[in-house]
Amino acid sequence: MQELMERAKELLASGEVARVLGWKKGENDWDVEPRFFESVDSLQDFVYDGFCGANLSKYMIEAGKKEGKTLVFLKPCDSYSYNQLLREHRVDREKAYIIGVGCKGKLSISKIPFDGIVSVQGASYPDVSENLTVQTLYGTQTVAYKDAMLERCHVCKGKEHVVYDELLGESTDTVDADRFAEVQRIEAMSPEEKFAFFQKELSKCIRCNACRNVCPACSCRKCVFDSTAFNSDQKANTTSFEEKMFHIIRAFHVAGRCTDCGECSRVCPQGIPLHLFNRKFIKDINNLYGAYQAGSDLETKAPLTNFTLDDAEPGVGRG
Amino acid sequence: MNQVDEIKQISGVNPLKCMKCGKCSASCPSFYEMDIKPHQFVSYVINDDVQALANSRSAWKCLSCFACIERCPRNVQPGKLIDAARQILIRQRGQEGLSADEIPALLDEDMPQQLLMSAFRKYRR
Amino acid sequence: MRRIGVFVCHCGSNIAATVDVKKVVEMALLEQGVVHAEDYPYMCSEAGQSHIAEAIREKQLDGIVVCSCSPRMHEATFRKCAEKNGLNPYLVEIANIREHCSWIHKDMQEATEKAVILMRAAVAKVHLNAPLKAGESAVTKRALVIGGGIAGIQTALDIADAGYHVDIVEKEPSIGGRMSQLDKTFPTLDCSACILTPKMVEAASHENITIHTWSEVEKVSGFVGNFTVDIRKKARYVNMDKCTGCGICQEKCPSKKPLNEFNRGLNNRSAIYTPFAQAIPNVPVIDAAACIKLKTGKCGICEKFCQAGAIDYAQTDEIITQQYGAIVVATGFDTIKLDKYGEYAYGESKDVITSLELERIMNAAGPTKGHLERLSDGKAPKEIVFIQCVGSRCSDDRGKPYCSKICCMYTAKHAMLIRDKYPDTNVTVFYIDVRTPGKNFDEFYRRAVEDYGVNYVKGQVGKVAPQSDGSLLVHGVDLLENKQILKKADMVVLATAIEPNSDVRKIATMLTASIDTNNFLTEAHPKLRPVESPTAGVFLSGVCQGPKDIPETVAQAGAAAVKVIGLLAKDKLKTNPCTAKADELRCNGCSQCAGVCPYGAISYETRQVNDHGIREDRRIAVVNSALCQGCGACTVTCPSGAMDLQGFSNRQIIAEVDAICR
């Protein structure tokens, strides 16, 4: 983390960049927030550790409109999102100085209490070690780093950055699960079980729109659910159907554009596994139309704006 | 269920599809032994005269070689109609058709396979 | 709030028989915004339209819903009527309560209920209609005819006579098409070449016609008024300007193995060939697959003997790109393959031939120089059997479900010509029904029976069995005599079903012209618009639209020409105003929409936008309404609903959905 801070200071001081987009420690050790640093001394609060799960590429949309360059730190999975935004002309590449930071897998704060550790005071881990020490009211407890990791890091897409100006810090491989295992588990269920599963999950949705606000692909100037474009501006889920509709349409709009960065599940206050929707579309697209990773490059045509003459017929596999 | 529906239900044939082209009669090997010719089967069903078809000699002269079914341009399948007529007759006579275990007794070397197949097709219970 | 008038048509009894029109009117008045509702027996009639005009004036209507037949029938009628009375034509919506309701539901109560719902959906949509204005687009004053048979030639001549330039694209080395392969033509028995060749020469010499033979259409883009077409002129390996058509090269060419397609493969031709003597242009082509020089580099005899020095082995395919205002499809037909008809032994015996092969045998320029002889041993046939409806009227998957229409006439012609030239040859025709409905057609058929003694037998043939002595045993039946017939024949001629040219599906896809399951191009309306394709600017001439004989083909070719002339005569064409439009405040500029636009109608520009006080330069999608055809693919790709389709906007369709599911 130190060399990131030094490099940021150096660039800011030299005037090459007008501001630095990084992370700042929040109220507690584990809720780290994205933050713009305008001055060298404000960089004291800069932090980069296991809790920096936030994907900074979406902030670059607005940052690109400001004067001067913005230095931004992108983890490998964040760089896919930035590339996708670049492809959709939402970010200005000249206004960005990108440092690709190494990543050893990010921690999910919501996971820690569920492991029987209550009233957490703080959590920290030395840079290298395998486990995490959690200070609680009742003394400290240690948790294996792997168990507290975000779901998305268990199925990480790979540690190499797709867009950067310079690279800092190394990464360690964290993959130890199959990316579509959970989706396949649900697909194997009977319709009644599937319905019950999603009914249970989606009924928790309070339509706080955190998932929409954090998703780099879901960044329309004016969302269809906030406008009268379809006369269907359901701001709140008045009926159970609207919960489903919001999440189906949100997943559909980002289908073929979602880089599977896992932010939606990370930020959901209700802990709904929202990535299951996007990953279902990614699995279908990969099976039906050939493996496609959004944001991996700027040229290949997105699956939903492309076709072949012998695509599968809709609902072929159904009764 | 009246006989017309019964024969249609057994054979699964829609007699109205016939365009009276006569190809079935042209292809029928036992045309001359038959009193009612293959191209007439459909008319007997349409004119609600199934009993005449069932009592006709054609019902037993048909070799069930399926040439008519093979070549009918309208997929009318007359062979199945006469086969169904036989079924109606067998049912009327109390199902005393040929059963599988009676066959070994009737076998002799120079009996052609085809004959056995068509016999079983015609007289099965 | 819109002031809407609802007009419910009885359509005589077509609608009123199963839909209670009074109830629909009564329910219409309950709908929001409906200030006038009435029913009338024939809403599309003059009187009916005057009712609409009156209501517009009296009640100052600014929205019309007509509950009547399909909009594909009278939407234009009611829109014109509204326009005449000062109402924007795009404020009229049609509720289809005939084809989609009264005609297919028997129960009055059920049908009325559905009619009311369809009316409500139309009213809900009209509330959101915008007064659109049709745009204009230029018309390229040039036509393209695909196919150089009699249909293509006749259409091209008629268009050229009206002063417009026409290009004919013909796949074969010469124009003439199927008709050039015929010997005589019914019902007048005049020789096919004698009436076709003058037309070919006229087309070749006409200053308004350019003929591209040995060429195929490769790519078509654009739409009515300005199509852009790429034509691939295949390499002829003969320089067309230098060649004098003397024909020495064809005599001297050592490679004689390829089958002569013009003579239906009954004899062979040289590698360098013209299909027939009166070929237009009279310039040979080299068949690259058979030419020894092109394959191995040796030979080159034709180059040596050619005084004009026209042979050019280095010639390559050439792509010509050309603009057209209208395209006529005249791709013609071919006989179907008979490989699935084993019972006729077409493949087994050389003496079982199709009628088209008989045409070549009886033609003086044919493989047998006009002598009627058996292909197996060359003897003159004494017993000829014609079998009708081979592959036609078959609802199984071997043949075609339709009647090919021309076989009864040409078989009567063949029978008559044979009986006339060889009186001692017996001719028997096995038929299901003889269909000769044209002018002087039945008289022609009766002459064959009464004057020439052709023996017509009602009954299909079950099997043709080639015998060891070279004759053919025909297993037929005489349904009128109720007798089976076993006839020994020397030659069997099959009246084979015809089907559209094999390339027509490829061309239909290029032109986005709709095509049916039998590969015939679908006409805009079977009765009212038989020579136009639903795709504007594409016209149909000849058998590509359906089985027909030469008189009908020439008539349809002329009709297609008139439609083309009608189109080319206009300087400006009204374009469809129902095109896409991007809302600049909502557009993200993410260029997803351009990815799906088949017409490349969407471009992007950065301009300043005032989004509720925030002035910002934004990247905005811009739709070129001249190119946009209004398919709507972009509207669904656009996540924010910024891109919308005028005439079928998101809110209009949502309103219809709500009205239906209420």
Added chain:
Amino acid sequence: MPVTENWKPTIVAFCCNWCSYAGADLAGSSRLAYPADVKIIKVPCSCRVNPMFILRAFEKGADGVILCGCHPGDCHYSTGNYYARRRMTLLFSMLDYLGVEDGRTRVEWVSAAEGVKFSETMNSFVEKVRGLGPNVRLGDLRCRN
């Protein structure tokens, strides 16, 4: 919830103007009956149908939604139905994933000449939806009257 005898399903059919709408007209002019529960909405092309429309139909009480378009290759706009095919394949797969009965949604390619196919498609689709009973899983789960 017992299916009351006189329950009639509400079926919304999106038909593309050039092929399936013309096919529906042909079914009409050939008097090929299909249940009155089917209501047709005309769209310029099958690619015009937005998943929002389909979900909106279910939300407002439809029991089945069918999308008819031109056969791939015959589209009047040359590529429209190819995009519709991909979108609907993904949407239907997601609906199955959510446990919605797969009989409630369907895509069928019907050309302007296939009146018989249109009528048969509608009859079989309504039959299937009637078998599934009223739409619950894609509707409002709160107490129904």
